[in-house]
Structure formats: structure tokens, C-alpha cells
Amino acid sequence: MGIEVVVEGLTKSFGKQNIWQDVSLTLPAGEVSVMLGPSGTGKTVFLKSIIGLLKPEQGRVLINGVDMVNSPERDIMETRKLFGLMFQDGALFGSMSLFDNIAFPLREHTRKKESEIRRIVMERIDIVGLLGAEGKLPGEISGGMRKRAGLARALVLDPQIILCDEPDSGLDPVRTAYLSQLLIDLNAQIDATMLIVTHNLDIAATVPDNMGMLFCRNLVTFGPREVLLTSDTPVVSQFLAGRREGPIGMSEEKDAATLAAEQQADTAPLPTGPRTVVPQLEPSPGMPVRQGALRRRERVMSMLGQLPEAARTAILDSYAPAAGGARA
Ligand SMILES: Nc1ncnc2c1ncn2[C@@H]1O[C@H](COP(=O)(O)OP(=O)(O)OP(=O)(O)O)[C@@H](O)[C@H]1O
Ligand SMILES: [Mg+2]
Numbered sequence: 001m002g003i004e005v006v007v008e009g010l011t012k013s014f015g016k017q018n019i020w021q022d023v024s025l026t027l028p029a030g031e032v033s034v035m036l037g038p039s040g041t042g043k044t045v046f047l048k049s050i051i052g053l054l055k056p057e058q059g060r061v062l063i064n065g066v067d068m069v070n071s072p073e074r075d076i077m078e079t080r081k082l083f084g085l086m087f088q089d090g091a092l093f094g095s096m097s098l099f100d101n102i103a104f105p106l107r108e109h110t111r112k113k114e115s116e117i118r119r120i121v122m123e124r125i126d127i128v129g130l131l132g133a134e135g136k137l138p139g140e141i142s143g144g145m146r147k148r149a150g151l152a153r154a155l156v157l158d159p160q161i162i163l164c165d166e167p168d169s170g171l172d173p174v175r176t177a178y179l180s181q182l183l184i185d186l187n188a189q190i191d192a193t194m195l196i197v198t199h200n201l202d203i204a205a206t207v208p209d210n211m212g213m214l215f216c217r218n219l220v221t222f223g224p225r226e227v228l229l230t231s232d233t234p235v236v237s238q239f240l241a242g243r244r245e246g247p248i249g250m251s252e253e254k255d256a257a258t259l260a261a262e263q264q265a266d267t268a269p270l271p272t273g274p275r276t277v278v279p280q281l282e283p284s285p286g287m288p289v290r291q292g293a294l295r296r297r298e299r300v301m302s303m304l305g306q307l308p309e310a311a312r313t314a315i316l317d318s319y320a321p322a323a324g325g326a327r328a
Contacts, residue, residue, distance in 0.1 A: 001029060001030055001160075001191050001291065002030030002031070002160050002161065002191050002192045002194075003082060003160045003161055003193055004026060004027065004028060004029045004063075004193065005026065005027040005050065005061065005062070005063055005161060005193060005195075006060075006061070006062040006063075007023060007024055007025050007026070007027075007050070007059070007060075007061050007062075008024050008059055008060045008061075009022050009023070009024055009059040009060070010022070010023040010024070010046075010049060010056045010058065010059035010061065010069075011023070011056055011057055011058040012042065012046075012054065012056040013057060018217055019041075019042035019045050020041070020042045020045075020046070020214055020217045020218060020219065021217055021218065022058075022059070022218070023046070023214075023218075023219045024059075024219070025212060025219060025222040027193050027195055027210075028210065028292070028295065028296065028299060029292070029295065030187070030191040030192065030193055030290075030291055030292030030295060031193065031194075031208075031209040031210060031292040031293075031295070032183065032184070032187050032194045032196065032207060032210070032292065033194065033195050033196070033208050033210040033211065033222075034195075034196045034197075034203065034207065034208035034211045034212070034225075035195060035196070035197045035198075035211075035212050035213070035214065036198070036199070036204055036211065036212070036213040036214070036228075036239060036240075037213050037214035037215055037239075038215065038239070038248050039199075041214040041215055041216075041217075042217075043165070043197040043214055044165055044197065046197075046214065047085075047163045047165055047195070047197060049061065049068075049069070050068060051068065051080055051085065051163065052068035052069065052076040052079075052080060055069060056069055063079050063082065063161070064079065064082075066078075066079045082159060082161050083159055083160075083161050083162070083163060084154035084156075084159030084161070084162040084163070084192070085154055085162075085163050085165075086147075086150045086151050086162070086163070086165065086167055087150060087165055091150065092138040092146060092149060092150060092153075093138070094137065094138050094139055095137070096137070096138075097134065097135050097136065098125070098130065098135070098136055098137075098138070098141070098149050098152075099125075099134040099135065101138065101149060102121045102124060102125065102149060102152045102153045102156060103117050103118075103121045103156070105153060105156050105157050106120060106156050106157070109157065110157075121152075122134070124152040124153075124155045124156055127152065127155065127186070128148040128151050128152045128155075128182065129148060129182075130145060130148055130152060133145060133149075143170045143171065144170075144172070144179075147167060147168075147171060147179065148179075150167075151164070151167065151182070151186075155186070155190075158190070159190075160192050160193065161192060161193045161195075162186075162192045162193070162194045162195070163195050163196075163197075164183070164194070164195070164196045164197065165197045166197055166198055166199065167179055167196060167198065168198055168199075168200045169199075173202070176202060176203065177202070179203075180202065180203050180206055180207050180281060181281060183196065183207055184207060184281045184282070184290070187283075187290055188283035188287040188290045189287065189288065191290075191291045193292075196208065201240060201242060204228075205229065205240075205277075205278050206278060206279075206280060206281045207281060208280075209224070209225060209292065209293065209296045210224055210225060210296075211223070211224075211225050211227075211229070212228075213228065213235070213236055213239065215235045215239075215247075216235075216247075220233060220235055220236060221233065221236065223307070223311075224300050224303075224307070224311065224315065225277075225280065226277055226310075226311040226312075226314035226315050226318070227308065227311040228240070229277045229314065230308070230310035230311050230314055231308075231311075232310075234247050235247050277314040277317075277318070279318065297319060300315055301319070304316075
């Protein structure tokens with residue numbers, strides 16, 4: 001079963017440049033979470049901080065009692081074995097076959113026999129739908145296949161926490177839809193805690209249990225998917241609608257003058273009001289029930305009172321039997 005990841009008061013700078021400050025959130029065990037945010041807001045830096053590859057100046061990241069920021073490096077290395085990582089660019093070795101790429105973490109971090117390695121690698125290759133391509137070099141397959149190979153490699157060490165950095169970048173809409181389903185099926189099969197960084201609004205709307213957004217050096221919000229999907233916070237609604245109008249500009253933040261001018265301009269009012277929350281993806285037929293979804297239901301129902309009205313309504317709708325949203 002997945003493991004909870006607790007982030008407390010995390011602040012990260014490079015020299016004088018503050019990337020984000022005082023970020024606190026909990027990735028619930030075995031649930032799928034998505035982190036949104038304009039380019040350059042530090043999403044990749046956040047993932048790297050969670051696994052302890054980058055060191056924030058303040059705060060803690062607690063996993064099974066180990067603080068990935070401040071614990072001894074030995075404990076951090078040990079805890080890192082719980083992770084599966086899928087990088088933004090696939091990060092495959094160009095001169096190695098897909099098989100060898102996917103086998104790499106096993107050969108590097110375990111003393112398993114080649115026969116055992118072969119069994120595990122072929123199983124993961126099957127999960128991501130790459131059977132038959134294992135002998136190919138990364139340069140000989142499509143970008144979408146490389147993405148899936150990166151995912152297969154992230155899976156070989158039986159991760160309990162999976163971090164995916166823009167798994168959809170460079171994929172066409174159909175492949176992105178398959179990838180979304182794959183992520184949900186994977187979660188159903190291994191019950192790992194998952195954090196996905198993406199710009200893709202379809203993934204954001206259909207895959208995660210929870211969603212957060214980084215903007216302007218802060219975590220704008222993090223919580224059940226319905227909270228973001230119904231939010232009327234300007235940055236959130238602008239991002240989710242993919243609009244130019246709003247606080248997010250080309251260089252992340254618009255300057256005050258531009259914003260004021262925009263607000264003065266006599267343009268048509270922006271669409272506001274309740275947004276519809278599309279149903280979350282269910283595992284494919286034949287897959288196990290998502291344990292994370294069952295736990296989430298309990299968790300979210302117990303926090304209903306603290307949530308905004310629109311989110312509460314959306315949650316109740318999604319769990320109402322008539323909506324076809326009954327999961328248990
Ligand atoms: N090792 C580093 N040293 C110095 N600055 C860094 C380092 N890594 C990242 N940065 C800076 O941190 C900021 C956030 O980078 P990051 O890659 O996390 O953004 P991102 O949200 O992942 O963007 P994108 O959506 O384009 O991938 C950038 O300004 C980047 O230049
Ligand atoms: Mg990034």
C-alpha cells in the first residue's frame with residue numbers, strides 16, 4: 001500500500017531567487033495527486049525536493065518518519081528506494097535497448113539474478129503496452145513509446161510512491177487519454193501514492209483525487225480535485241480555462257500595470273459561475289478496485305464541512321448512486 005508524504009513549510013531558493021515558500025501539503029497514501037502551475041513556478045524543483053535531490057532551506061518532507069530534507073543521507077538514500085520517478089524528458093539512455101533501460105535500476109540497485117530481472121522487466125513492459133519493442137533503441141520508437149518506457153522503468157523497483165514530471169509532454173490527445181487511463185489502472189494495481197506534474201487540462205480534470213497549484217512562489221491551494229475544479233480564485237480559473245486574461249502572464253506574473261489595464265478594458269466579462277466537474281476516470285474493466293479511491297471517499301466525506309459550497313456539492317454529486325459515481 002502507498003505511503004503518505006507529508007510536506008511541511010518547505011521553502012526553496014537558488015541564491016537570491018526564491019522559488020517557493022512555506023509549501024505544506026499531504027499526499028494521502030495511495031491516492032493520485034496532480035500539481036499544476038505555469039512554467040517556471042518550480043514544479044520540477046518540488047519533485048526533486050520530495051526525493052531529497054534538492055535541499056530546501058526550510059521545512060520537512062516526512063516519509064515513514066524520515067525527513068527527506070534533514071535526515072542523514074544514509075536514511076534518505078534508503079527511503080529513495082520507495083520511489084519511482086518518471087522524468088520530464090523520459091531520460092532514457094540512447095545507446096541501450098528499451099529492455100536494458102528498464103532493467104537499469106534493477107541492475108544498479110539490487111542483486112537480482114538476470115532471470116529474475118528478465119521476468120520483472122517483461123512484466124512492466126507488458127503493463128505499459130510495449131511488448132515486442134523491448135529490443136528497440138529509444139531513437140527507434142515514438143515519443144509516446146519513450147514516455148511509456150520511462151514509466152516502465154519507474155515501476156521496476158515496486159515503488160510505493162510514484163512521481164511523474166509531465167508524463168504527457170509531446171503526446172497527442174489520444175495517447176494522452178491512454179496515458180491517463182494507464183495511470184489510473186496502475187494506481188489500481190499497485191496502490192502507490194502518485195504525484196503527477198502536468199500542464200494538461202484533461203489529465204488534471206480526469207485523473208487525480210487531489211490537485212494543487214503553484215503560482216507566484218506559493219502553493220495556491222491543495223485539496224480534493226473538486227476544490228480546484230470549482231474554484232473561482234482568478235489564477236486557478238484562468239489556468240484551468242487556458243485564458244490569457246487573468247493574473248498569469250507570459251513571464252508567469254503580469255505586472256500590476258498590465259493587470260490594471262486589463263481590468264479597465266471594456267471587454268466582455270469573463271465566464272464565471274459554477275464549472276462542471278467531469279467524472280474521474282475509473283480503472284479499466286478487470287482491474288482491481290482502487291483502494292486509494294475507497295480511502296479517499298472516507299477522507300473527503302469527513303472533511304466536507306470545511307470545503308467551499310461548490311466543491312461540497314460536486315463531491316456529493318460524484319458519490320451519489322444516481323450519478324453513476326458510486327465507487328464502493
Ligand atoms: N539547479 C538549479 N539551479 C538554479 N536554478 C534552478 C535550478 N533548478 C531550477 N532552477 C530554477 O528554478 C525555477 C523553477 O524551475 P522548475 O524546473 O522547477 O520549473 P517548472 O515549474 O518545472 O517549469 P516547467 O513547467 O517549464 O517544467 C526556474 O527559474 C529555474 O531556472
Ligand atoms: Mg518542470
